[in-house]
Amino acid sequence: MIKTRRAFRPFYLACVALAGVAFIAGCASAPGVVPKSTGWVKDEVSDSYVFGYPLVLMDVAREAATGSGPGQAEVNTLRHAQALPPVGSASPPAPNLDTLSSSGWLDLGSEPVLVALPDSRGRYMDVRALDMWTNVVWSSGAQPGARANGIKAQTIAFVPAGWKGDLPARAQRVEVPSRYVWLLVRIQTHGGDLAAIRKLQRGIRVAPLSQYAASGARGGGRGDPAASGATASGDPVAPGSPREKVAALDAGGFFDRLAQALEDNPPVPDDPHALKILGDLGVHPGDPVALPSGASDALAAGLADGRERVATPPSNLLAGNGWLWVGDNAGNYGPDYALRAYTAYAQPGLGTRDDEVRARVSVDSDGHPLNGANRYVIHFTPKQLPPVRGFWSITAYTTSGALDEDMPVRIAFGDRNGARRNRDGSLDVHVSAERQKAGNWVPTPHGDFQLVLRMYAPKREATDGSWQPPAVERQ
Incomplete structure (x- = not known):
């Protein structure tokens, strides 16, 4: 079930009871008129948005990426x-x-x-x-x-x-x-x-x-239709990221997209309760959507609440020294719909705990936003170095997740590109917009920014909460 401030509820029985009370009251004043309550709509729309967000996002991304056009x-x-x-x-x-x-x-x-x-x-x-x-x-x-x-x-x-x-x-x-x-x-x-x-x-x-079988056992050259047959990066693509396109959908557009995608892509895990709630809203796999009439305000409020919940880090993210990252449940979310939706929103394509960890931080050790006007250092003790079987890196981005065109250089600093340790085995990583002579430098945008620490083939302590990255200290 969704693990945020509310879970899916059996709203149907409550709605039946409310309808019964309204019917009795209506009979006493205006025979034949049955007022309908829409108080349940906001919560069900919000819950269903969190539940269906990953599928809608993936469907929008698939549509944008497939075809014969530029960048597809x-x-x-x-x-x-x-x-x-x-x-x-x-x-x-x-x-x-x-x-x-x-x-x-x-x-x-x-x-x-x-x-x-x-x-x-x-x-x-x-x-x-x-x-x-x-x-x-x-x-x-x-x-x-x-x-x-x-x-x-x-x-x-x-x-x-x-x-x-x-x-x-x-x-x-x-x-x-x-x-x-x-x-x-x-x-x-x-x-x-x-x-x-x-x-x-x-x-x-x-x-x-x-x-x-007909194409042979090995990958072919450019003319082999069974080989990858792809275009190179740098081609123009349709404006707007999948995340932005989903955020622009109104309630009708979102749930219509969800209903059509559900036809070929049933819920995982199978969740009859979530489908029943969608049915209460008039959303059925493969059918046109018929959202509750006379509930436009509740639909809009539920949609806004769902968007906010999807973009809010859930309480079961791993956290330490201002950093946030997904732990052992990465890639296999079960019924934790809040974590699944947030990960799809913030870290699309994230693998399992054995593939990669992406830890993010946007504040320093005092809780102030990271800003390129300042200089920072991240001090890894010998026992606090990122625990990986592969390699690790740190990259700076704008607060929106973009590579800033004003950054002096565009690099990801890590253990594979000249990281130099101190004599005691510790490591100091310098973070600033201005080039550092001390080495071990992460270039940043000049305004507010965030850091992403990537750990490739991480060890178990990187995902079970027993290890934490050090704080970003302002100098």
Whole structure:
């Protein structure tokens, strides 16, 4: 159930009782007139918005990313990023400067889709697949014997729920409850290693089962339709991020989108109670929405409340010294709809606890907003260094999650790009808009900003709450 200031409630019985009282009162004054209460609408709209937000967001993102237009790729293909995101970019929020991504949407509506991955030969490479509710259905980091740096060659077959049939030998079967899957591949970059990354990208194959055998066992070249067949990064895309587009929907637009997406993507976990509440609102999978009439104020209030709840960090985030991050439940949210919705809103595409941790901070040790007019230091004691099996980095963004075009340089500082420890093994990271001679420097915007600490292939203490990042101290 939703774990915020309210949970889903059995509003239906209360509504029946209220309707009965209203009917009796109406009979005493105006025969044949039955006043209807709409007091329940606000709460049910708010709860249902939190419940359905991840699915609507993913559906909007899928629609924006698939097709033959600029910045798009057809379903069952990948779009390869071959350059770091441009300054000013905030889609997705806090774009990654450590890796180049290949992403695409798989359509399991008619048959399984197979993904063949190459051996990354020691280069960090992680792969994750999310269903339409943002649950991670498969990730390379969560596999037995997973490597801290990179992956081994393997083939994964994503199959529709209940599908029966034969798959190629040694293909790992992954049953998916939703029709669509978001596949995300990230390969570490050192800046001047584009040729090696392109080679790995070309080695990824995505193909429906009916085309897989005919296209051969290995990834093909540019002319191979069964290969990734993607466009390069930097192409123009439709204005407005998926998050902004969802926020612009009114109640009718949001719930209509939810109803249509529910037809092919049933709730995970299966929740008849949540569907019943949606039914009370006139929202049924695949059908036109018929929201309660005469309740426009309650609908608007419920929608505003739902938006606020989605954007508010839930109480069960891990927290320490001003930093916030998702713990062990990342990627597998169960009925914790508040955490699922917030993560979809703030950290789209987040993997499991074995894949990555993204910790964020926007205040210093005194609780004041971080601002580029000041200088800061983050002091890691020898035992407080980010606990990873892979690597870690810190990047600064504007408060909206964009890369500021006024930043002096565009880098993610971390243990793989010259981090120098003190004699006692501790590490001081300097944070400022002006270049620091001391080294270990995170460049920031000149105004208010936030920091994101990324831990790739994190150790368990990074997600179980036993470790915390140090505070950001103003100098």
